[in-house]
Amino acid sequence: MLQPLAEACQRHGLRLGFYYSQAQDWNNPGGGVCGEHWDPAQAGDMGVYIRDVAVPQVTELLTRYPLSILWWDTPCGMTKEFADQLIPLLRLRPSIIHNNRLGVYPGDTETPEQEIPATGFKGRDWETCMTMNDTWGFKSYDHNWKPTQVLVRNLIDCASKGGKHLLNVGPTSEGLIPEPSLQRLREVGAWMKVNGEAIYATTASPFKKLAWGRCTQRAGKLYLHVFDWPRNGQLDLPLVSRVRKAYLLAKPGETLAVTDREEGKRISVPSAPPSPYAGVVVCEIDGPPTVVVPRIRQEADGALTLGAADADIIGHSLKIETKGSGEPNLGYWVDAKDYATWPVTITRAGDHIVQATHACAPGAEGSVVCLRIGDDAHSATVPATQGWDDFVTAQAGRVQIRATGPVDITLKATEMPRGAVVNLRSIVFRPAK
Numbered sequence: 001m002l003q004p005l006a007e008a009c010q011r012h013g014l015r016l017g018f019y020y021s022q023a024q025d026w027n028n029p030g031g032g033v034c035g036e037h038w039d040p041a042q043a044g045d046m047g048v049y050i051r052d053v054a055v056p057q058v059t060e061l062l063t064r065y066p067l068s069i070l071w072w073d074t075p076c077g078m079t080k081e082f083a084d085q086l087i088p089l090l091r092l093r094p095s096i097i098h099n100n101r102l103g104v105y106p107g108d109t110e111t112p113e114q115e116i117p118a119t120g121f122k123g124r125d126w127e128t129c130m131t132m133n134d135t136w137g138f139k140s141y142d143h144n145w146k147p148t149q150v151l152v153r154n155l156i157d158c159a160s161k162g163g164k165h166l167l168n169v170g171p172t173s174e175g176l177i178p179e180p181s182l183q184r185l186r187e188v189g190a191w192m193k194v195n196g197e198a199i200y201a202t203t204a205s206p207f208k209k210l211a212w213g214r215c216t217q218r219a220g221k222l223y224l225h226v227f228d229w230p231r232n233g234q235l236d237l238p239l240v241s242r243v244r245k246a247y248l249l250a251k252p253g254e255t256l257a258v259t260d261r262e263e264g265k266r267i268s269v270p271s272a273p274p275s276p277y278a279g280v281v282v283c284e285i286d287g288p289p290t291v292v293v294p295r296i297r298q299e300a301d302g303a304l305t306l307g308a309a310d311a312d313i314i315g316h317s318l319k320i321e322t323k324g325s326g327e328p329n330l331g332y333w334v335d336a337k338d339y340a341t342w343p344v345t346i347t348r349a350g351d352h353i354v355q356a357t358h359a360c361a362p363g364a365e366g367s368v369v370c371l372r373i374g375d376d377a378h379s380a381t382v383p384a385t386q387g388w389d390d391f392v393t394a395q396a397g398r399v400q401i402r403a404t405g406p407v408d409i410t411l412k413a414t415e416m417p418r419g420a421v422v423n424l425r426s427i428v429f430r431p432a433k
Helices: 002-011 046-064 080-092 148-160 179-198
Strands: 016-021 067-073 125-131 164-168 213-218 221-226 234-237 243-248 251-255 258-261 264-268 279-285 304-307 312-314 319-322 328-331 339-346 350-359 368-373 376-381 392-401 405-415 423-431
Touching (some): 016 046, 125 148, 148 164, 148 221, 179 221, 179 279, 243 264, 264 279, 392 423
Parallel strands (some): 125 164
Antiparallel strands (some): 213 221, 234 264, 243 279, 312 339, 319 328, 339 405, 350 392, 350 423
């Protein structure tokens, strides 16, 4: 069954990778399950299963086929002792890439599932695996298909953060890919035929955030993937570098006008986008991109919102993740030395009421955080919610912002008695009445 696939990959110059569930097994006694066994025939010693089933199978895969990738999955019940029997086998293919799902060992790549991380993974290769509907396999009654626009934008989002998009299709029992999947793949392919240059072999965006879409880049070129096409025909880009030429990737022969502004560049674009999924504007620039670092500003009513996605993170464990509704939050804050900071411009000083939207599992409460605004420090103790994904918005105190102008607002942990600080979505300052 696998040999014809290996031969086809060799004929077409494609690298070959296999998925392998090293622990979860519904047929052999002792195989792990993510939950409880539902059939007495599954019962057995997992150590025997690893030794007598998993190790021989992985050995066969690595010796019989010219694998470039081994994609472990579902490390249910895996221990270091079990993983240590599989890791040495990778020496049979010294250049093989394996992911982080073996258990215990981090592997070469991160593999978030059904979500795209807010900022990617610094210093790590990663790919998001995602379904076209809600099902990994085939379900005749699952008609919740993602629109093509969502599929294209997910692909762009991954590329803009330095990652890959691993898109799943669930074949039928006859080995046929469902027609709704084929239709969407054709439409994604048509978009890629025009805009593939903006995806293939590109690197992550130099911009922290773009209100209208995403950006990818290669040497001398920025690819602006515009999701929200500007109605006024003016696309603002926080870029300092000189733009030698700008054009639509769909119409490379038509040059777009670029003007310099204090906040960067303004590009004049047609009134209608070249694609309903994402229009791509190319900027040819000199040298590496130099960007305008935007500072968060107060709104017209004086409110100031510090969102998780806008934070600069210092440290190794703390990261931006998504829980619950998918809104970004600061999470995995398990090292008290890590902290977050936001560059802000204050236009309205004075007393402010502070609200925080946070989550903290029962039993993990009690950490003390220090919010520093310039030279002023304010401390608060983190209360519990119903869980790490149960976010609650509550008043967190009152502070005085003493002066207008640029300032960095920093959040640090001064006490972490129970191993984790908090999951945080936002801090909002509202002028006290």
